[in-house]
Structure formats: C-alpha cells, structure tokens
Amino acid sequence: MATYARSAPVPLAARREEALRPDIFLIVPMLVLMGLGVVMVYSASAPRLEAQGIDPAFELKRQILFVVLGVIVFLAASMVGPRMLHQLAPIAYVGTLLLLVAVEFVGAIRNRSQRWLDLGVFQLQPSELAKIAVILGLAALLAQAVDKLSWLFVIRAVVLVGIPATMVFLQPDLGTMLVFGFLGLIMLYAAGASWRQIAALTLITVFATAALFQFEVIQNYQLERITAFLDPEADAAAAGYNVLQSRIAIGAGGMFGTGLFEGTQTNLTFVPEQSTDFIFTAVGEQLGFIGGALVLVLFAVIVWRLLMTAALAQEPFQRLVAVGVAAVIVFHVFVNVGMTLQIMPVTGLPLPFVSHGGTAMIAMAAGLGITHGIYMRRSPLPGQGSPRSD
Amino acid sequence: MTPGVRLAALGIVFSALFVILGLRLWTLQLTDVDGFRDQAARQQIDIDQTPAPRGDIVDRNGVVLAGTRPSLTLIVDRQLVTVEEERVLTQSLSAFLGVPSQDLLDRFEEEGSASRFDLKHDLTEDEAVFLVEHRNEFPGVIVESVPVRTYPLGDVAAQVVGYIGLPTADDLQREGVQAVDRIGRNGVELEYDDQLRGVPGTIKYQVDAKRHVIGLLGEEAPIPGSTIQLTLDSDLQSFVERSLSEGLVLARADSPSGRDCVPSPEDPTCPVRAVAVVQNVKDGSVLAMASVPGYDPAIFVDGLSEDEWAALSSGSVLTNFAIQGRYAPASTFKSVAYVMALEETVFPRNLSLTSEDAVAYHTDGEDDYECDGRLEFFNREGSPQFYTDWKPEGHGPIDIHDALHQSCDLYFWELALHVWQQSGTRGDSFDEDMLQQWAREFGFGSSSGIDLPNEFRGLIGDREWFTAQQNAATGRVRAEGPWSGGDLLNMVIGQGEVAVTPLQLANAYSAMLNGGTVWRPRVVDAVIDANGDVIQEIFPEALNSVDLDPRTVAALRADMRLVVNSGAGTARTAFVEFGDNLNSVGGKTGTAEIIKSSDPDKVVDTAWFVGATPMDDPEYVVTVVIERGGSGGRIAAPVARQILQYLVNGPDAVTPLAPGAASD
Incomplete structure (x- = not known):
C-alpha cells in the first residue's frame, strides 16, 4: 500500500507538532470567498428586502451567522483525526439516510420541492449534509479494495450512492442527484476502477437518465428549466428568464464591473434567486471580469490544495475523501457558474461558501475541514524530511 | 496505474x-x-409623458377665447394595477365618485388594458388629499395637476374656435401626436393643431423587474403650444351673435310658425338659423364670423356621451355655416351681373345704343328701360315664355343703377337674355358663360382658401356642369333638355344652379368694392410662441386681381348706398333708424325662394343682406343670412343695420331691431 518512498521515521511528538501547521493556501481562499459571499449576499438581497418592507440586512445577518458557524465547523472537522473519521463514516452515512427519510415524511416544502427539515430557528437541508456523508461512506467502502476493484465492489458502490441519490431525486432535487453521480464516478476512478467499469457506469447513467425522461419521471418544469439555457429567448418571460437576465447582468459587467452595490440588474431584482443560486451573477455584474476571475482562481486554488492533500494522504480512505470533496466543489462551481454563463442548465446548485444558505455552508466547511485535517496529518513530501532528521 | x-x-x-x-x-x-x-438599461427605464399645455386662441386684442388652466385630475394608470387590484379599485372609485362600478368597468374596457387616462378633472383639494392618503384603496390612481382646455367666453365664436378631442388611432400615426395629447377636431383648434399642441414632456424613471419605480433618472419639461392670434374682434363677435339671436327671434315672430316655433322637419317655415360674416375689405381678414345657434366648446373637454353628441349634431350647431352653408344668393348676386354689364357693355334688348359709356354709366341722363313687371321672350323652339318681377306692377322706367338699388328682376333678366342670345355673335370673348366667368373671377364656385377646415366650395352652374350632372344622373338637375336660357335667367338673380357661402359672398363684395382685389380670407393673424415671440405672421394674400374700371367700382358703391337711403331702395325702411352717417353705409338685399307657394303661409325664403361701410372707400363688408327668415329687406337688413351701426357709430348707437318693409 505504501506508494511513496518514506524517509526515516520521525518521533511522533515532533511529527504532530510539525504536521499540524494549518494550510494557509486552503484557509485563506475559503475565508476570502466567505467574506465576498457576505458582501454579495447583502448587495443582492437588500433592495429586494427593502422593497418587501423587511430589514434590508436580514440576509446579511444570517449569512454572517452561517460564516461563523462554517468557520467553527471547519476548525472542528480539522481536529478530527483521519482514523476516527474512518470509524465515523458508516454512522454518518446511515444517519444521513435517516434524515433523508425524515424529509420524505415531515419535510417543509419550498419552491415545489420537499428538501428541508424545519428545526424552528433553522431549516436543515439534509441533502447538503448527504454530500459529505456519501463521500465518507463511499471512501470507506472503496478503501477496502483500492486498485483491485471487482465488479461486485462497483455494484456495491452504485448501491451505496444510488440509495441517497434516489431519495434526493424524489424530493425532487435533480442537481444534488447529479452531484452524487459525479462524485461517485470520480471516486471510483481515483480508487482505481478500470476503464471498462467507468465506461459501463457512464452507459448505465445515460440509459437511466433516458429512462427517467421516457417515463416522465422528470417533471415538465424541470425539463423546461434544464433545456431553457439552450435557447432562453424562446421563453424569455418564464423558463428562460433567469438565464437571460443573468447573461445580461454578467455581460454588462465588463472588465471592472458596474461597481459594488451599483449593479443595475442585480440590485434591481431583475435576476431571481439573486442571493442564492445566482450569486455569481452579482459578482460578474458588479465586480466585472476581475471579480469573476478572482472567484474562479480562489476555487482553483482550493481544488489544487485538495488534490495535493489526496496525493499526500497516508491512507486510501483519506485520499478518496479528499478526491470526493474536490469533485463536489468542482462540480458545484462548474454547474453553478456555468449556469449563470448560459453553458449549463439551471439545476439549483449553490456556489460553495458564497451563496446564501446555512446547511450548504456547514456541509462545505465540514468537507473542507475534514480534508484540512487529513492535510495536516499528511505524509511529508518526498525529500522533505522532518527538521529534526537533518 | x-x-x-x-x-x-x-x-x-x-x-x-x-x-x-x-x-x-x-x-x-x-x-x-x-x-x-x-x-x-432599456429594461430598467420607464418613460412617462406629461401633457404639454395647449396654446391659447386669442382675438385680435389678446382676449382669450380658448385657454388652459391647471386642474387637479384623477388619473388611472392600468399598467400599475393587477386584475385583482382593479376589482378593488373600481369598487372604491365607485364609492368615491358616486358612479355605478359597471360604468367604470365599461370605461376601463373602452380605454384599453395598458391605458393611462384622466378619469375626473377638477378635484377639490380635499378630494385630492383623500385619494393620496388612502393610496392603498386606490391602486393605480395618480393625482396630478393636468392642463385642461377652457373657453372663457363660452359659445362666442365657437364654430371658428372649434373643439378638441382624444386622438384616434389614425391621429397617433401623425408625426408628433402623442397619446397624452388632446387634438383639434374642428375650427382653428383643428386647422392650427400642430402649432397649438406643443411637445409633451417626459419623465424617465428607473424601475425594477416588477416595474416599481425606484428613482428619477431625468425630466424634460413639456414645451407649451403656441398661441394663435385671430383677426376676430371678440367684442364685435359677441355683438354680432347677440344681434343674430335677436334677428332669429324677430324672424320667428314674423314667420307663419310664430315666435315660439322650434325648427323641425314638421315645421319647415320656422326660421332655423342666422349667420353673419364681417370682413375687412382691404385685406380679407375676418372680424366676426358667427352661426347661431352655437355651442360651448367646453362640453368636449371631458368627452361627450352619445346622447349629448346626438343632440348636438341633430341641430347642426357644430357646423360653421359661414363657410359650410349652401345658400342661393338671390338678389345679392345681381351685383355680379351689374359689374359684368358695366365692364362688358351688356344691356337690355330694346335699348338703343348711343355709346358704350352712355348705356353703361348713364352719362346721357335719361332713363332707358321700361320695367313693366312682366318679361316676355321666345325660347329657341319659338314658344313664348313669361317671367314676372318680385314687384308685379314693375319699377317703371329705369337704368342699371335704379335696377340695382330697386332690385328689378326684369332688368337683370334682360342682361342674361342679351348674353344668351348674343353669345357667339360678338366675338370669342362674348360667350354664354360670361356671367359664370365673372362670378368665378370673384371667387364663387371654388373654396376661398380660408384657414378653416371643411369649407364648402360653392356652385356656379354652366352647360358643362349641367350635362355632367345629367349624364351621371345625380338627380340634382332635371333629367330632360339641355342647359337653357331659362337656367341663366334663374342664375342672374341668384337662384337655380348657384350656391354660395356667406363668406364667399362677403369676399366677392370686398373684391368688387375695393377695386378688384380678391383677398384670401383668413381668421388668423399670427402665431406666437410661449415666450411671446411672433413666430409666424399671416400676411394678406391677393388671390386674384380683377381688372375693373374705377367708374364701375364707384357706381357700385353709389348704388349700394341708394339701397339703404333712396326712396325706392329695398332696405330703406330697415335703415330709417340708422342715425348719424347713414350716407357712409350701403348694401344689397336678397330673398331666396326655397319653397314657392300661392299660400303665403307656406312660402319659405332665405333672407339676405350684404352691407358695407364707409361707402367712399369701404373698409368692412357685412353679410347676414337668416335661413327661412323671409324677406331680406324685412328681416336680414335690420340685423345688418345693427352691425353697421356698431361699426360706424359705436355700440351705444345701436337701435333695437324692427322689421323693415318686405322687399326683394
């Protein structure tokens, strides 16, 4: 299993002291994105709230609270040792399944979807937590058979991912279901699945999707939303409206943007779901290409650090967790930003750390925190011995 | 791997x-x-238009005939209301205005779904405050001060001033017409609409996705319309209208129908209408133009109901009969034949011609023609025809001057017979249409070119016209037989195939009295912009210059004077009470037969008088028509006398109306 040439063992105390140094390349981009999110959520929500006669800082205050919670969760997750994490994985997976079942029965309905558990002060969205739980569960499964994956293992993996995926699909939450599919494929690949296995899974996914359309399991409005991005002008008032207005807003941003709080589109409520799913539109309009590109670079840095963590991880479980978190973040960024740029369909995935929302913030912070914990306990890079060994 | x-x-x-x-x-x-x-940017801007105040219409002295005042107005903007809100709105408006909500729904329907319209003008301040304070109950209601048309003098000069209305879909195609405008529908309001209208202002709002106004982006003030200064004198105009009303009362009292009659198809002898024009002889400008009964243009400001419209149109009160009326000019037309006779040396058949001047200008001092009241002539088939004068016993021995002021029909028939029988024998210029040609020279038979809409061009019949009518079977002429000498005999005394407007007659007399210049008549003097600068001055325009011998002009002036002050003048009795300066006025009577009958209670005549003053060098021509009024000398002449008294001796010198002696 040891893939890397190891240097001489380092005394445990010294290693811990040295390895627990935080990764500023992960933490700083995350904090910058969170801070930017706070500002943009305010910019995107205040005019609408004011028009509704609500405290314009309502969403701002909530978002600040979410960020604080997120940072706490991040720090806490960083503290959890990888081995304990490995032991917790099945519990997290099963626990999340129970929460998803609970949503089926007592969940609150918003926007035609039943995704939320009403906890009084807070509406919990179990499908967000499920993303992390599925990563843990799948990593724990695949870690048993890394690089010698049998077809049986592949099927077990499909079942493990398929159960929560089906449940979120029934909410219905198409976007999250696709997240599961994507992270499943990526993690199987990282676990050493053969090309044939990957191809088979891809085919199964395509056929399953075709079947969903064929038997009209996918609702009409979902289909419209999905296809609207191909030709938003065709239905500019309804399905294509978001896409069209979003494209106008970002296009109007130019190189330097219209200025913070000066977005005519995003400050005048032309773009729906402005502070949540379409938050990148506000960035693009008000901060221009500079702001939009900065967001992409920050995410790229985070993903780079996650893959680096995977490369340095001491155990396959840890490596797979890091890959899974990276896959989730890449998928969210690509689908969310791509949606505002009219190259991806509207599926309702938030932009991690930036979009207004509590559960997603906590889930993503937890995912990043776990990986950060793995990073801090990584194997040293080849040729990079402990200071003591010199 | x-x-x-x-x-x-x-x-x-x-x-x-x-x-x-x-x-x-x-x-x-x-x-x-x-x-x-x-x-x-485009989807974030909403542009509202603010109406421009319409320009004033003022008389020659600046007295306002049509003006604009601000009015607190309840405006409904249906773009601001949802369908559900509209139900609430119509209910609360119904309670507020005391109008059934169904009426309001009908009005909403009529105005269109995305419309913005004035629902009620002249809110009191309390009402306005109430609406603003109860904004929530009145969604889509805006209270604004809006310029509203006023007509301070009411019905004075109503048909000249005209009226306004909302633009139709066709109007909106015209350049510069906006939905918030009111546009001219008749009279000067219509003719000078482009100058009066101004340019609406705009307010640019920034709006959000739900079209809620977020802020003001810019405002452009409306440019008020220009003021139109008329040539009318509102004092004279009011006086003329009052005099016409009294004349109408006089005519009714004198008619078989009696003083309290109401004109209707069942009562054809009841005098229906009185029309007058006062024109400046020297430049064609109109000082007064009236058609009684009239109307108050203010009724159009808020729009008319169908019933109101029907009532107005059945009485034809909107029609400016001074330019739209079709009248047989009767004996007033004799002056045209008179001028022709003097200029072309046309004379009765049995007159011995010593010299052209001797006949024409009566230089030998002898009466030449024996008018015995009965004309006998043979038509081309050789059968005898008889015509009887309005005065059957005749006028005795007369010359052309006597013929005019006594209005002897026989003499003018003789002139027509002369033209008819001699046509073709005295060279190419002497043809059967000579009278019509002279009439056309003075502007009859074509529109006068006055700056008012819907002018009637009049009719001067001739063989060509008559044949065309027969071929087209229009029913306006007899079906059998060609244009005949009898038709010309009718025409020479202003009957038959001749129709004129009171303005045409005034304009022709102006030309004959001023030495031959036919001016384009006009009611507008200048266009003045909102800063008080004259941006367009309307100058007198000579349409034609008829070459007249000065002796012809002098003779006409002298003979018209005799109409009112010689013993045999047809309007002498009507002018007995004139007072000072009787010598400075002159005129010509006319009585057009509309319905002939041996029963005097069934006869219907149109009464005419054309007056002028001062006769040495005329400045004003006055035309008066009283439809179904009876004798011109009896009914029309006294009204014209009052107007001339006003012009010559001032308002205080006007004496009450009394019928004159019946005459042609």
Missing part, C-alpha cells in the same frame, strides 16, 4: 473545467459590454 497518475489526470480534467468557465466569462464580459449594458 498509480494513484498519482490518476490524481494528475483529475487535476487536468478539473483545470480544464475552470479554463472553460474562465474563457466563457471572458467572451461574455469583454466582447459586447455596450450591447449588454444597453439591453440592461
């Missing part, structure tokens, strides 16, 4: 995804910024 290779592959795939996003962001944001900003 090692995990490192697979991770590197993932790194490449993930990087590719970020590169795709970055490139897409680049192309979207940096290739067409202006296009997207423009697109964004």
Whole structure:
C-alpha cells in the first residue's frame, strides 16, 4: 500500500507538532470567498428586502451567522483525526439516510420541492449534509479494495450512492442527484476502477437518465428549466428568464464591473434567486471580469490544495475523501457558474461558501475541514524530511 | 496505474473545467459590454409623458377665447394595477365618485388594458388629499395637476374656435401626436393643431423587474403650444351673435310658425338659423364670423356621451355655416351681373345704343328701360315664355343703377337674355358663360382658401356642369333638355344652379368694392410662441386681381348706398333708424325662394343682406343670412343695420331691431 518512498521515521511528538501547521493556501481562499459571499449576499438581497418592507440586512445577518458557524465547523472537522473519521463514516452515512427519510415524511416544502427539515430557528437541508456523508461512506467502502476493484465492489458502490441519490431525486432535487453521480464516478476512478467499469457506469447513467425522461419521471418544469439555457429567448418571460437576465447582468459587467452595490440588474431584482443560486451573477455584474476571475482562481486554488492533500494522504480512505470533496466543489462551481454563463442548465446548485444558505455552508466547511485535517496529518513530501532528521 | 497518475489526470480534467468557465466569462464580459449594458438599461427605464399645455386662441386684442388652466385630475394608470387590484379599485372609485362600478368597468374596457387616462378633472383639494392618503384603496390612481382646455367666453365664436378631442388611432400615426395629447377636431383648434399642441414632456424613471419605480433618472419639461392670434374682434363677435339671436327671434315672430316655433322637419317655415360674416375689405381678414345657434366648446373637454353628441349634431350647431352653408344668393348676386354689364357693355334688348359709356354709366341722363313687371321672350323652339318681377306692377322706367338699388328682376333678366342670345355673335370673348366667368373671377364656385377646415366650395352652374350632372344622373338637375336660357335667367338673380357661402359672398363684395382685389380670407393673424415671440405672421394674400374700371367700382358703391337711403331702395325702411352717417353705409338685399307657394303661409325664403361701410372707400363688408327668415329687406337688413351701426357709430348707437318693409 505504501506508494511513496518514506524517509526515516520521525518521533511522533515532533511529527504532530510539525504536521499540524494549518494550510494557509486552503484557509485563506475559503475565508476570502466567505467574506465576498457576505458582501454579495447583502448587495443582492437588500433592495429586494427593502422593497418587501423587511430589514434590508436580514440576509446579511444570517449569512454572517452561517460564516461563523462554517468557520467553527471547519476548525472542528480539522481536529478530527483521519482514523476516527474512518470509524465515523458508516454512522454518518446511515444517519444521513435517516434524515433523508425524515424529509420524505415531515419535510417543509419550498419552491415545489420537499428538501428541508424545519428545526424552528433553522431549516436543515439534509441533502447538503448527504454530500459529505456519501463521500465518507463511499471512501470507506472503496478503501477496502483500492486498485483491485471487482465488479461486485462497483455494484456495491452504485448501491451505496444510488440509495441517497434516489431519495434526493424524489424530493425532487435533480442537481444534488447529479452531484452524487459525479462524485461517485470520480471516486471510483481515483480508487482505481478500470476503464471498462467507468465506461459501463457512464452507459448505465445515460440509459437511466433516458429512462427517467421516457417515463416522465422528470417533471415538465424541470425539463423546461434544464433545456431553457439552450435557447432562453424562446421563453424569455418564464423558463428562460433567469438565464437571460443573468447573461445580461454578467455581460454588462465588463472588465471592472458596474461597481459594488451599483449593479443595475442585480440590485434591481431583475435576476431571481439573486442571493442564492445566482450569486455569481452579482459578482460578474458588479465586480466585472476581475471579480469573476478572482472567484474562479480562489476555487482553483482550493481544488489544487485538495488534490495535493489526496496525493499526500497516508491512507486510501483519506485520499478518496479528499478526491470526493474536490469533485463536489468542482462540480458545484462548474454547474453553478456555468449556469449563470448560459453553458449549463439551471439545476439549483449553490456556489460553495458564497451563496446564501446555512446547511450548504456547514456541509462545505465540514468537507473542507475534514480534508484540512487529513492535510495536516499528511505524509511529508518526498525529500522533505522532518527538521529534526537533518 | 498509480494513484498519482490518476490524481494528475483529475487535476487536468478539473483545470480544464475552470479554463472553460474562465474563457466563457471572458467572451461574455469583454466582447459586447455596450450591447449588454444597453439591453440592461432599456429594461430598467420607464418613460412617462406629461401633457404639454395647449396654446391659447386669442382675438385680435389678446382676449382669450380658448385657454388652459391647471386642474387637479384623477388619473388611472392600468399598467400599475393587477386584475385583482382593479376589482378593488373600481369598487372604491365607485364609492368615491358616486358612479355605478359597471360604468367604470365599461370605461376601463373602452380605454384599453395598458391605458393611462384622466378619469375626473377638477378635484377639490380635499378630494385630492383623500385619494393620496388612502393610496392603498386606490391602486393605480395618480393625482396630478393636468392642463385642461377652457373657453372663457363660452359659445362666442365657437364654430371658428372649434373643439378638441382624444386622438384616434389614425391621429397617433401623425408625426408628433402623442397619446397624452388632446387634438383639434374642428375650427382653428383643428386647422392650427400642430402649432397649438406643443411637445409633451417626459419623465424617465428607473424601475425594477416588477416595474416599481425606484428613482428619477431625468425630466424634460413639456414645451407649451403656441398661441394663435385671430383677426376676430371678440367684442364685435359677441355683438354680432347677440344681434343674430335677436334677428332669429324677430324672424320667428314674423314667420307663419310664430315666435315660439322650434325648427323641425314638421315645421319647415320656422326660421332655423342666422349667420353673419364681417370682413375687412382691404385685406380679407375676418372680424366676426358667427352661426347661431352655437355651442360651448367646453362640453368636449371631458368627452361627450352619445346622447349629448346626438343632440348636438341633430341641430347642426357644430357646423360653421359661414363657410359650410349652401345658400342661393338671390338678389345679392345681381351685383355680379351689374359689374359684368358695366365692364362688358351688356344691356337690355330694346335699348338703343348711343355709346358704350352712355348705356353703361348713364352719362346721357335719361332713363332707358321700361320695367313693366312682366318679361316676355321666345325660347329657341319659338314658344313664348313669361317671367314676372318680385314687384308685379314693375319699377317703371329705369337704368342699371335704379335696377340695382330697386332690385328689378326684369332688368337683370334682360342682361342674361342679351348674353344668351348674343353669345357667339360678338366675338370669342362674348360667350354664354360670361356671367359664370365673372362670378368665378370673384371667387364663387371654388373654396376661398380660408384657414378653416371643411369649407364648402360653392356652385356656379354652366352647360358643362349641367350635362355632367345629367349624364351621371345625380338627380340634382332635371333629367330632360339641355342647359337653357331659362337656367341663366334663374342664375342672374341668384337662384337655380348657384350656391354660395356667406363668406364667399362677403369676399366677392370686398373684391368688387375695393377695386378688384380678391383677398384670401383668413381668421388668423399670427402665431406666437410661449415666450411671446411672433413666430409666424399671416400676411394678406391677393388671390386674384380683377381688372375693373374705377367708374364701375364707384357706381357700385353709389348704388349700394341708394339701397339703404333712396326712396325706392329695398332696405330703406330697415335703415330709417340708422342715425348719424347713414350716407357712409350701403348694401344689397336678397330673398331666396326655397319653397314657392300661392299660400303665403307656406312660402319659405332665405333672407339676405350684404352691407358695407364707409361707402367712399369701404373698409368692412357685412353679410347676414337668416335661413327661412323671409324677406331680406324685412328681416336680414335690420340685423345688418345693427352691425353697421356698431361699426360706424359705436355700440351705444345701436337701435333695437324692427322689421323693415318686405322687399326683394
């Protein structure tokens, strides 16, 4: 299993002291994105709230609270040792399944979807937590058979991912279901699945999707939303409206943007779901290409650090967790930003750390925190011995 | 395959995804910024129009006939209300205005779904405050001060001033017409609409996605319309209208129908209408133009109901009969034949011609023609025809001057017979249409070119016209037989195939009395912009110059004077009470037969009088018509006398109306 040439063992105390140094390349981009999110959520929500006669800082205050919670969760997750994490994985997976079942029965309905558990002060969205739980569960499964994956293992993996995926699909939450599919494929690949296995899974996914359309399991409005991005002008008032207005807003941003709080589109409520799913539109309009590109670079840095963590991880479980978190973040960024740029369909995935929302913030912070914990306990890079060994 | 290779592959795939996003962001944001900003800006701007105050219409002395005042107005903007809100709105408006809500729904329907319209003008301040304070109960209601048309003098000069209305779909196609405008529908309001209208202002609002107004982006004040200064004198105009009303009462009292009659198809002898024009002989400008009964243009400001409209149109009160009326000019037309006779040396058949001047200007001092009241002549088939004068016993021995002021029909029939029988024998210029040609020279038979809409062009019949009518079977002429001498005999005394407007008659007399210049008549003197600068001055325009012998003009002036002050003048009794300066006035009577009957209670005549003053060098011509009024000398002449008294001796010198002696 040891893939890397190891240097001489380092005394445990010294290693811990040295390895627990935080990764500023992960933490700083995350904090910058969170801070930017706070500002943009305010910019995107205040005019609408004011028009509704609500405290314009309502969403701002909530978002600040979410960020604080997120940072706490991040720090806490960083503290959890990888081995304990490995032991917790099945519990997290099963626990999340129970929460998803609970949503089926007592969940609150918003926007035609039943995704939320009403906890009084807070509406919990179990499908967000499920993303992390599925990563843990799948990593724990695949870690048993890394690089010698049998077809049986592949099927077990499909079942493990398929159960929560089906449940979120029934909410219905198409976007999250696709997240599961994507992270499943990526993690199987990282676990050493053969090309044939990957191809088979891809085919199964395509056929399953075709079947969903064929038997009209996918609702009409979902289909419209999905296809609207191909030709938003065709239905500019309804399905294509978001896409069209979003494209106008970002296009109007130019190189330097219209200025913070000066977005005519995003400050005048032309773009729906402005502070949540379409938050990148506000960035693009008000901060221009500079702001939009900065967001992409920050995410790229985070993903780079996650893959680096995977490369340095001491155990396959840890490596797979890091890959899974990276896959989730890449998928969210690509689908969310791509949606505002009219190259991806509207599926309702938030932009991690930036979009207004509590559960997603906590889930993503937890995912990043776990990986950060793995990073801090990584194997040293080849040729990079402990200071003591010199 | 090692995990490192697979991770590197993932790194490449993930990087590719970020590169795709970055490139897409680049192309979207940096290739067409202006296009997207423009697109964004357009959907964020809402433009409202504010109506421009309409220009005033003032008389020659600046007295306002049509003005504008601010009025607190309840405006409904249906763009601001949802269908559900509209139900609430119509209910609360119904309670507020005391109007059934169904009426309001009908009105909403009529105005259209995205319309903005004035629902009620002249709110009191309390009402306005109430509406603003109860904004929530009146969604889509705006209270604004809006310029509203006023007509301070009411019905004075109503048909000249005209009226306004909302623009129709066709009007909106015209350049510069906006939905918030009111546009001219008749009279000067219509003819000078472009100058009166002004340019509406605009208010640009920034709006959000739900069209809620967020802020003001800019405001452009409306440009008020220009003021139209008329040539009318409102004092004279009021006086003329009052005099016509009294004349109408006089005519009714004198008619078989009696003083309290009401004109209707069942009562054809009841005098229906009185019309007058006072024109400046020397430049064609109109000082007064009236058609009684009239109307108050203010009734059009808020729009008319169908019943109101029907009532107005059945009485034809909207019609300016001074330019739209079709009247047989009767004996007033004799002056045209008179001028023709003097200029062309036309004379009765049995007159011995010593010299052209002797006949024409009566230089030998002898009466030449024996008028015995009965004319006998043979038509081309050789059968005898008899015509009887309005005065059957005749006028005795007379010359052309006596013939005019006594209005002897026989003499003018003789002139027509002369033209008819001699046509073709005295050279090419002497043809059967000589009378019509002279009439056309003075503007009869074609529109006068006055700056008012819907003018009737009049009719001067001739063989060509008559044949065309027969061929087209219009029913306006007899079906059998050609244009005949009898038709010309009718025409020479202003009956038959001749129709004129009171304005045409005034304008022709102006030309005959001023030495031959036919002016384009006009009611507008100048267009003055909102700063008080004259931007357009309307100058007198000579349409034709008829070459008249000065002796002809002098003779006409002298003979018209005799009409009112010689013993045998047809209007002598009507002018007995004139007072000072009787010598300075003159005129010509006319009585047009509309319905002939041996029963005097069934006869219907149109009464005419054309007056002028001062006769040495005329400045004013006055035309008076009283439809179904009876004898011109008896009914029309006294009204004209009052107007001339006003012009010559002033308002205080006007004496009450009394019928004159019946005459032609």
